[in-house]
Amino acid sequence: xxxxKKSMVALALSAAICAVPCAAQSLNFDSDSVTVDVLSNxxxxxxxxxxxxxxxxxxxxxxxxxxxxxxxxQNSITxxxxxxxxxxxxxxxxxxxxxxxCDLFLKxxxxxxxxxxxxxxxxxxxxxxxDYEKSxxxxxxxxxxxxxxxxxxxxxxWIAESFYATYNFESAKTLYERIVVEFPDDAxxxxxxxxxDVIVQRGREEKLLYLLKQTGEDYLSSKxxxxxxxxxYQVENSVGVNNQLRELRQQxxxxxxxxxxxxxKTAELEAQIKGYEADMAKAVHDLKRQADEALELLNRxxx
Numbered sequence: 001x002x003x004x005k006k007s008m009v010a011l012a013l014s015a016a017i018c019a020v021p022c023a024a025q026s027l028n029f030d031s032d033s034v035t036v037d038v039l040s041n042x043x044x045x046x047x048x049x050x051x052x053x054x055x056x057x058x059x060x061x062x063x064x065x066x067x068x069x070x071x072x073x074q075n076s077i078t079x080x081x082x083x084x085x086x087x088x089x090x091x092x093x094x095x096x097x098x099x100x101x102c103d104l105f106l107k108x109x110x111x112x113x114x115x116x117x118x119x120x121x122x123x124x125x126x127x128x129x130x131d132y133e134k135s136x137x138x139x140x141x142x143x144x145x146x147x148x149x150x151x152x153x154x155x156x157x158w159i160a161e162s163f164y165a166t167y168n169f170e171s172a173k174t175l176y177e178r179i180v181v182e183f184p185d186d187a188x189x190x191x192x193x194x195x196x197d198v199i200v201q202r203g204r205e206e207k208l209l210y211l212l213k214q215t216g217e218d219y220l221s222s223k224x225x226x227x228x229x230x231x232x233y234q235v236e237n238s239v240g241v242n243n244q245l246r247e248l249r250q251q252x253x254x255x256x257x258x259x260x261x262x263x264x265k266t267a268e269l270e271a272q273i274k275g276y277e278a279d280m281a282k283a284v285h286d287l288k289r290q291a292d293e294a295l296e297l298l299n300r301x302x303x
Contacts, residue, residue, distance in 0.1 A: 048076070055088060067084065103122070136159050153189075
């Protein structure tokens with residue numbers, strides 16, 4: 001294969017990577033790694049070049065077709081081409097296919113420099129398939145093996161998202177807080193903070209509903225108003241929403257105080273009643289004793 005042809009494929013590879021805003025951009029693809037078998041075969045080299053061009057243009061359907069065509073020859077499979085097939089399948093929302101190719105990559109190239117990225121992408125694709133348990137396990141493996149990786153915080157976020165999707169809010173909250181504290185400048189920090197606000201608000205909502213249930217019909221109108229406002233908060237994104245939320249929090253705190261006050265009054269009344277009962281019992285006892293003494297005195301006088 002000529003140096004010219006080799007250079008053309010290498011340039012196409014670089015263009016494809018730079019054109020697509022994905023994790024692959026953080027890689028330093030080694031063009032020499034694609035020349036051993038692929039570029040020695042003119043037909044494979046041409047297919048590879050066309051596949052890279054389609055990938056760079058975000059023509060995922062064509063890119064998938066061409067990469068599969070390239071891979072029909074086992075000797076033409078490279079880590080780069082297999083990784084980009086994974087990403088093309090992911091971008092076209094073919095997550096099951098993407099996960100299948102991730103498994104193939106990790107089996108074929110377990111020690112490859114791109115293996116951490118493939119593990120990360122597999123975890124994300126499993127999340128998209130709603131297979132949250134496997135997503136958590138896969139991304140946890142990624143974090144354990146790559147604590148210094150630039151996608152570490154993003155992996156934590158998707159683990160938290162899986163916990164959140166399965167209503168394990170406590171575990172999700174712990175990870176969201178970790179992202180906000182340890183990675184404040186990360187792109188996912190803002191999303192994590194939003195999730196934390198939602199979890200806090202959800203907790204307040206559940207607490208308010210409990211209080212409303214305990215205090216009876218007097219709070220039903222407040223419950224309806226609160227839930228209506230909460231729904232508006234979820235669909236609106238305006239300046240007034242934060243003020244409304246602050247007022248609702250104040251109302252919630254007021255309800256907490258009212259309930260605590262009522263419970264305190266009830267406890268005081270119960271204590272007073274117990275005191276009255278004790279005084280009454282003592283008075284009856286004293287009257288009985290005095291009657292017995294008077295009767296005994298009367299009997300002595302008659303004798």
